[in-house]
Amino acid sequence: MEKKTLSQSEEILSLANNLRWDLGMDFHDTIIESIYKEASKIARKTTRMESDKPAYSLDLKIDRWVTSRWLGFPIMFLLLALVFWITVSGANYPSGLLANLLIDMAHPALKSLAASIGLPWWLDGLLIDGAYLSMAWVISVMLPPMAIFFPLFTLLEDLGYLPRVAFNMDNLFRKAGAHGKQALTLSMGFGCNAAGVIAARVIDSPRERLIAIITNNFSLCNGRWPTQILIATIFIGGAVPAHWAGLVSAGAVVGIAVLGILFSLVVSWGLSKTVLRGEASAFSLELPPYRPPRILQTLYTSLIDRTIFVLWRAIVFAVPAGLAIWLVANVHIGELSLAEHFIRFTNPFAFFFGLNGVILLAYVIAIPANEIVIPTILMLTVLSAGMAGAGEGAGVMFELDSIADTGNILRGGGWTLLTAVNLMLFSLLHNPCSTTIYTIYKETNSAKWTLVATLLPIVMGLVVCFFTTQLWLLLTQ
Amino acid sequence: MNSINPGIALLIGAGILAALLWALWPKRGLLSLLNKARMNSQRILLEDALKFLFDCEYKGISCGLNSIAGNLNISADKAAHLLNRLRAIGLIRMEDQAFYLTDTGRSYALRIIRVHRIWERYLADETGVGPMEWHDEADRQEHHMTPEAADELAARIGNPVFDPHGDPIPSARGELPAHKGQPLSNLQEGEIAQILHIEDEPRTIYEQLTALGIYPGMEVYVMDVAEGKITFAANGEECTLTPLFAASITVELLPERPPLPPFKYELLSSLRLGEQAEVAGISPNCRGQQRRRLMDLGVVPGTIISAELRSASNDPVAYRIMGATIAIRKDQASLIFINKKETSTNEQASGL
Numbered sequence: 098m099e100k101k102t103l104s105q106s107e108e109i110l111s112l113a114n115n116l117r118w119d120l121g122m123d124f125h126d127t128i129i130e131s132i133y134k135e136a137s138k139i140a141r142k143t144t145r146m147e148s149d150k151p152a153y154s155l156d157l158k159i160d161r162w163v164t165s166r167w168l169g170f171p172i173m174f175l176l177l178a179l180v181f182w183i184t185v186s187g188a189n190y191p192s193g194l195l196a197n198l199l200i201d202m203a204h205p206a207l208k209s210l211a212a213s214i215g216l217p218w219w220l221d222g223l224l225i226d227g228a229y230l231s232m233a234w235v236i237s238v239m240l241p242p243m244a245i246f247f248p249l250f251t252l253l254e255d256l257g258y259l260p261r262v263a264f265n266m267d268n269l270f271r272k273a274g275a276h277g278k279q280a281l282t283l284s285m286g287f288g289c290n291a292a293g294v295i296a297a298r299v300i301d302s303p304r305e306r307l308i309a310i311i312t313n314n315f316s317l318c319n320g321r322w323p324t325q326i327l328i329a330t331i332f333i334g335g336a337v338p339a340h341w342a343g344l345v346s347a348g349a350v351v352g353i354a355v356l357g358i359l360f361s362l363v364v365s366w367g368l369s370k371t372v373l374r375g376e377a378s379a380f381s382l383e384l385p386p387y388r389p390p391r392i393l394q395t396l397y398t399s400l401i402d403r404t405i406f407v408l409w410r411a412i413v414f415a416v417p418a419g420l421a422i423w424l425v426a427n428v429h430i431g432e433l434s435l436a437e438h439f440i441r442f443t444n445p446f447a448f449f450f451g452l453n454g455v456i457l458l459a460y461v462i463a464i465p466a467n468e469i470v471i472p473t474i475l476m477l478t479v480l481s482a483g484m485a486g487a488g489e490g491a492g493v494m495f496e497l498d499s500i501a502d503t504g505n506i507l508r509g510g511g512w513t514l515l516t517a518v519n520l521m522l523f524s525l526l527h528n529p530c531s532t533t534i535y536t537i538y539k540e541t542n543s544a545k546w547t548l549v550a551t552l553l554p555i556v557m558g559l560v561v562c563f564f565t566t567q568l569w570l571l572l573t574q
Numbered sequence: 575m576n577s578i579n580p581g582i583a584l585l586i587g588a589g590i591l592a593a594l595l596w597a598l599w600p601k602r603g604l605l606s607l608l609n610k611a612r613m614n615s616q617r618i619l620l621e622d623a624l625k626f627l628f629d630c631e632y633k634g635i636s637c638g639l640n641s642i643a644g645n646l647n648i649s650a651d652k653a654a655h656l657l658n659r660l661r662a663i664g665l666i667r668m669e670d671q672a673f674y675l676t677d678t679g680r681s682y683a684l685r686i687i688r689v690h691r692i693w694e695r696y697l698a699d700e701t702g703v704g705p706m707e708w709h710d711e712a713d714r715q716e717h718h719m720t721p722e723a724a725d726e727l728a729a730r731i732g733n734p735v736f737d738p739h740g741d742p743i744p745s746a747r748g749e750l751p752a753h754k755g756q757p758l759s760n761l762q763e764g765e766i767a768q769i770l771h772i773e774d775e776p777r778t779i780y781e782q783l784t785a786l787g788i789y790p791g792m793e794v795y796v797m798d799v800a801e802g803k804i805t806f807a808a809n810g811e812e813c814t815l816t817p818l819f820a821a822s823i824t825v826e827l828l829p830e831r832p833p834l835p836p837f838k839y840e841l842l843s844s845l846r847l848g849e850q851a852e853v854a855g856i857s858p859n860c861r862g863q864q865r866r867r868l869m870d871l872g873v874v875p876g877t878i879i880s881a882e883l884r885s886a887s888n889d890p891v892a893y894r895i896m897g898a899t900i901a902i903r904k905d906q907a908s909l910i911f912i913n914k915k916e917t918s919t920n921e922q923a924s925g926l
Binding site: 111114115117118119120123126129130133134137156157160161164165166168169170264265266267268269271277301302304374375376377378379380381382383384385386449560563564566567568569570571574 | 578580581583584587591697700701702703735736742745747749751791856858862863864866867868869871872874875876877882883884885886887888889890892898899900901902903906
């Protein structure tokens with residue numbers, strides 16, 4: 098009996114299979130068609146169409162303006178420039194306030210507290226100079242711009258304007274093998290690469306989403322802008338007559354940002370033609386109706402979902418980095434600290450790329466956040482050049498209020514205009530910060546693509562720095 | 575501080591970069607060449623020979639030593655050696671200078687063919703790999719995938735029964751429907767037929783047929799048969815092929831009926847802003863995710879669609895479909911067939 102039913106069911110299965118060959122190739126399409134036909138029949142019978150014309154016709158009128166040939170791009174650039182301007186100018190004051198509070202006031206207070214309860218010097222250094230200081234730095238530099246940038250961006254998104262940007266930009270990104278929505282993740286990357294990577298969720302085509310994730314690091318994030326501005330002001334502004342200095346150094350920073358956009362397009366194109374060629378790709382882009390933004394909700398979600406989320410990840414990574422920074426400057430092997438060993442060892446190698454050992458070490462140990470690269474570089478420069486009277490001591494990151502003094506320390510560490518140019522290039526083209534790397538892993542769920550996204554920019558950075566340096570030397574010799 | 579002359583350093587740097595590019599370049603680079611060389615093993619030749627023999631059997635052609643050597647692109651000596659081995663392990667038998675599969679050989683061949691066709695289907699539906707590469711990719715994959723892995727993949731993509739060229743996929747138990755249809759070159763004037771299958775080898779012929787826009791499922795109407803050429807209408811366009819090319823296309827005769835007028839669908843990409851149309855269908859050249867996405871959005875026969883906006887950079891055009899505004903790129907819009915509507919006769923839905 099048992100056997101009989103088994104053979105019967107097998108017979109039925111094989112009959113079903115044979116019948117499927119007779120159904121032909123397009124029966125899936127036929128099914129979907131009939132489902133739609135049936136659904137629209139039911140809908141016609143049971144619902145009454147209220148004309149949605151007035152609301153839609155207003156939408157269409159706005160759309161005709163924002164996607165028009167002549168006005169589309171100017172409107173877009175103006176709005177994005179406005180967002181960046183509000184972010185930069187608005188973040189200055191709260192950033193200063195936070196730095197004052199967390200670094201200038203709380204740090205010495207913690208130090209004296211530790212001294213009064215008799216904490217051993219190494220524990221005090223490790224916890225307060227290392228972990229606490231790096232966390233405080235990340236918060237004070239990172240929080241204000243993000244807390245301004247993300248709500249503004251979310252507001253534009255909520256209004257319905259951002260899909261129109263993607264719609265306008267799609268042609269350019271299509272040619273690079275990417276999705277128009279990459280324009281949005283790229284802009285988001287100017288705020289924070291980790292947030293840009295998360296934002297790539299809006300791209301529903303697997304290949305284009307991977308491209309957007311891998312190339313997001315080429316957007317100069319807000320942790321790198323201060324570095325670029327500082328170095329450009331000291332070295333590039335310093336190399337031209339004083340009345341040109343402001344304009345030239347600002348131009349250099351914008352140039353680096355534009356170079357980043359170019360790199361992201363070129364790399365997108367390269368990826369889509371080579372390693373990502375086989376990934377599935379599908380394009381569709383909905384232009385949703387405009388609607389008045391819900392301001393309170395926008396503030397809440399952008400602060401919680403984006404700002405606090407990213408900040409928390411950054412803090413989690415900043416603490417161990419702070420420990421590492423303090424340790425390499427304070428653990429000695431023989432006469433020298435670990436940091437000095439590393440710097441001496443890598444210096445000859447780094448010179449080929451127009452950099453130096455200090456910069457390489459800073460980028461290795463300041464991987465959690467680009468914000469702490471400059472304080473780390475300053476600390477390491479003072480440490481390795483043995484400058485007396487400058488800085489706060491081994492392993493204690495610092496920044497100076499005076500740009501001229503900062504310049505003096507760097508020049509004292511052997512920096513030239515070439516070093517500065519290379520630092521600016523390397524700051525654009527190096528691995529993403531650990532927060533972003535972790536986010537890429539979370540989003541792609543693939544160690545392979547995380548590795549590609551991490552190593553590709555470093556290799557490109559080293560190649561670009563190498564050729565810049567050697568050409569420069571060839572031409573100035 | 576720089577002890578090496580920058581000119582020399584530049585040369586060395588450029589050299590290293592060039593070497594890296596050469597090693598990693600897709601298809602022609604060192605790594606991929608090494609990969610290719612490793613692939614060319616004896617087992618692969620055996621399996622390819624079985625596949626070829628099965629193909630002959632399926633089409634009812636007898637198969638000799640020379641045709642095998644030609645198909646596998648090896649010398650006759652090598653082919654003879656190969657066939658001896660196959661005979662020794664009982665996969666083929668020989669009768670009157672022709673070779674036939676044994677039952678074991680047939681089921682082995684079917685397993686390979688199943689993997690090959692499932693993999694082609696998978697590439698067509700789930701990846702962005704282009705039509706010209708399906709066959710070669712599947713040729714590589716068929717020797718490496720276990721039957722279990724193939725079953726798993728088939729289950730994941732909905733147990734397909736046809737590969738993208740229109741060939742039936744053998745079932746896991748090794749069943750295959752009888753060979754259907756005849757070459758297009760056999761048809762007479764006035765006959766109507768549906769394309770069942772387009773042979774993907776040789777590649778140059780397949781490339782040209784694909785470029786002509788011919789696909790499985792298409793209806794053709796033979797207009798003229800003359801010495802050395804056959805002229806037919808497909809999708810409203812006249813097409814002339816030599817018998818060699820026409821033999822690559824397998825068709826099935828459709829019942830007698832008045833031929834379709836030489837009617838051609840217009841493409842969505844030709845719709846001007848403000849114009850309205852009814853969707854007639856999506857070209858089979860739009861596959862996988864992209865096809866599903868369009869259908870999910872309501873691009874199915876009968877839907878009313880109107881062009882609304884053109885992007886500032888000219889390319890995607892936003893269309894109004896079922897009350898939503900959807901941007902579609904030009905290359906996709908030219909895969910969607912429509913029937914244009916007179917805007918004036920349908921004021922209610924004509925928009926502004």
